[in-house]
Amino acid sequence: MSTTIATRDTFLGSKVAYQVYIRSFQDSDGDGVGDLPGITRRLDYLADLGVDYLWITPFFPSPQRDNGYDVSDYRAIEPNYGTMADFEELSREAAARGIGLMLDMVFNHTSTEHAWFRRALAGDPTYLAYYKFVDAAPDATAANPGEPPTNWESKFGGSAWEYVPTLNKWYLHLFDVTQADLNWDNPQVRAELADVLRFWRSKGVSAFRFDVVNLISKPATWENDYEGDGRRFYSDGPHIHEYLRELVREGGIDGMMTVGEMSSTTLESCIGYTNPANHELGMAFSFHHLKVDYLGGDKWALQDPDIPRLRDILRTWQEAMAAGDGWNALFWSNHDQPRPNSRFGDTERHWYESSTLLPTCTHLLRGTPYIYQGEELGQTITDFTSIDQYRDVESLNYYRILQERGLSADEAFAVVHARSRDDGRTPMAWDGSAHGGFTTGEPWLELTGNYPMVNAEAEMADEHSVRAYFQELIRLRKRLPVIQSGGVRFLDAPSDAVIAYDRTLGDERLVVQCNFSGDEQPALAVGGGERLIGNYDEPCGRETLRPWEAVAYLCRGE
Ligand code: GLC
Numbered sequence: 001m002s003t004t005i006a007t008r009d010t011f012l013g014s015k016v017a018y019q020v021y022i023r024s025f026q027d028s029d030g031d032g033v034g035d036l037p038g039i040t041r042r043l044d045y046l047a048d049l050g051v052d053y054l055w056i057t058p059f060f061p062s063p064q065r066d067n068g069y070d071v072s073d074y075r076a077i078e079p080n081y082g083t084m085a086d087f088e089e090l091s092r093e094a095a096a097r098g099i100g101l102m103l104d105m106v107f108n109h110t111s112t113e114h115a116w117f118r119r120a121l122a123g124d125p126t127y128l129a130y131y132k133f134v135d136a137a138p139d140a141t142a143a144n145p146g147e148p149p150t151n152w153e154s155k156f157g158g159s160a161w162e163y164v165p166t167l168n169k170w171y172l173h174l175f176d177v178t179q180a181d182l183n184w185d186n187p188q189v190r191a192e193l194a195d196v197l198r199f200w201r202s203k204g205v206s207a208f209r210f211d212v213v214n215l216i217s218k219p220a221t222w223e224n225d226y227e228g229d230g231r232r233f234y235s236d237g238p239h240i241h242e243y244l245r246e247l248v249r250e251g252g253i254d255g256m257m258t259v260g261e262m263s264s265t266t267l268e269s270c271i272g273y274t275n276p277a278n279h280e281l282g283m284a285f286s287f288h289h290l291k292v293d294y295l296g297g298d299k300w301a302l303q304d305p306d307i308p309r310l311r312d313i314l315r316t317w318q319e320a321m322a323a324g325d326g327w328n329a330l331f332w333s334n335h336d337q338p339r340p341n342s343r344f345g346d347t348e349r350h351w352y353e354s355s356t357l358l359p360t361c362t363h364l365l366r367g368t369p370y371i372y373q374g375e376e377l378g379q380t381i382t383d384f385t386s387i388d389q390y391r392d393v394e395s396l397n398y399y400r401i402l403q404e405r406g407l408s409a410d411e412a413f414a415v416v417h418a419r420s421r422d423d424g425r426t427p428m429a430w431d432g433s434a435h436g437g438f439t440t441g442e443p444w445l446e447l448t449g450n451y452p453m454v455n456a457e458a459e460m461a462d463e464h465s466v467r468a469y470f471q472e473l474i475r476l477r478k479r480l481p482v483i484q485s486g487g488v489r490f491l492d493a494p495s496d497a498v499i500a501y502d503r504t505l506g507d508e509r510l511v512v513q514c515n516f517s518g519d520e521q522p523a524l525a526v527g528g529g530e531r532l533i534g535n536y537d538e539p540c541g542r543e544t545l546r547p548w549e550a551v552a553y554l555c556r557g558e
Contacts, residue, residue: 105209
């Protein structure tokens with residue numbers, strides 16, 4: 001039976017997902033890297049928080065050039081992360097607590113260590129056809145390979161093409177040189193990947209996240225991009241809907257909890273990906289709202305967040321996805337983003353308010369909220385002082401590239417410090433003991449220095465903690481149909497710093513107001529209603545929003 005909009009809304013609208021970045025979640029064997037048994041050990045913590053699904057970042061065999069997003073075998077477990085028996089135990093224990101596992105499928109590319117790519121390198125035509133290989137000029141040499149097929153740039157810096165002298169061919173890699181793009185135009189590749197889904201479903205997996213999945217369909221001809229880095233040619237590419245529908249049908253995952261990571265996508269495409277009538281995916285991650293602090297659209301150039309722009313983007317995506325029967329994943333944070341409270345709030349003066357304002361804004365919207373590990377504790381960005389403390393391939397590449405572009409080492413460091421993916425990857429702080437209880441060994445990445453205060457144990461003992469606030473947001477979503485499936489409309493707030501919207505269902509109206517500034521701002525008048533949640537004590541009047549205040553009222557029958 002196909003999913004209808006009503007069943008989709010009540011199913012996805014009542015769920016909350018939690019992202020585990022396995023490397024940094026919980027180490028169980030002292031090697032400084034998180035693992036599957038570590039996750040099993042923390043399931044009670046997650047059940048107590050109230051989440052329904054765990055998205056676990058890739059734990060498949062991988063040379064770890066991109067921390068597991070460079071997969072060398074889709075059907076096995078990276079030994080550092082555990083064994084298949086560990087996975088099965090995690091799956092069983094999670095199910096016993098009503099928690100489903102969401103696996104992270106990296107299907108745009110494989111590691112160059114994958115057996116398919118190795119066979120391609122050995123010249124096997126079957127496997128050459130698994131990737132995007134293009135002939136080089138007949139006189140090309142390793143020393144002088146000539147021009148690559150296009151001028152496209154890799155997302156991690158440098159050309160998106162690598163020359164292989166032994167084949168006299170180039171291969172496409174939109175990410176690191178060790179992440180070769182698969183050729184989805186080859187039906188055999190599509191069949192292999194659908195089979196990977198069936199393999200994990202047979203192990204009881206009930207949800208999937210698809211990594212950069214809107215990049216899988218490349219254009220039929222290779223063209224230079226004279227306006228940008230090439231993304232307009234391959235984002236939401238020519239056969240994308242057809243390939244997704246086939247994957248969903250052949251993998252047997254229609255109507256399941258699925259989410260696609262959509263890079264530089266459009267609203268129209270995302271409606272297409274997520275409208276249940278199309279039988280593609282459950283929901284989409286889009287990133288436009290997280291680029292409002294990119295100067296001139298450049299991630300590596302800093303500016304203060306543009307709040308009116310943030311409001312416009314949220315409004316457009318919320319209202320248009322609702323009108324087109326699409327569905328949004330709601331999030332600020334993941335393993336690729338700096339911690340949002342440091343980025344959009346003021347964690348020096350208003351740490352609690354900043355850390356609770358952001359989830360209030362997203363969790364009450366139309367869609368499915370995602371919490372990224374440590375976000376529920378208010379973890380902040382790193383306090384690193386040296387580039388040697390960073391591990392991420394993109395950060396290290398850009399530290400060099402920014403200096404090549406003319407920035408001093410200090411200037412380049414300041415940008416990396418604000419924008420590094422490692423800002424969100426520092427280990428989970430479980431308690432105030434050495435390394436926050438994350439590991440008994442040396443952590444692969446240092447913890448943020450505030451972990452003696454900002455940690456799970458301390459917050460579980462405090463009923464006014466950031467974590468308790470997240471718990472309440474989750475409870476509200478489970479309790480109130482207006483949050484799960486109500487309509488959404490953005491409201492014109494009396495100040496540019498305020499984002500306000502309402503949700504309506506039947507005779508219920510939920511009004512949410514968030515002050516994205518450190519100054520008092522005038523509030524919208526909300527007649528009557530019960531105060532559902534807020535990050536300050538109940539005020540005597542309702543005319544003003546205090547610094548970083550977020551508040552929601554529920555009105556009935558008005
Ligand atoms: C996604 C992942 C990111 C990874 C990239 C390439 O954006 O979230 O961590 O580097 O895809 O797989």
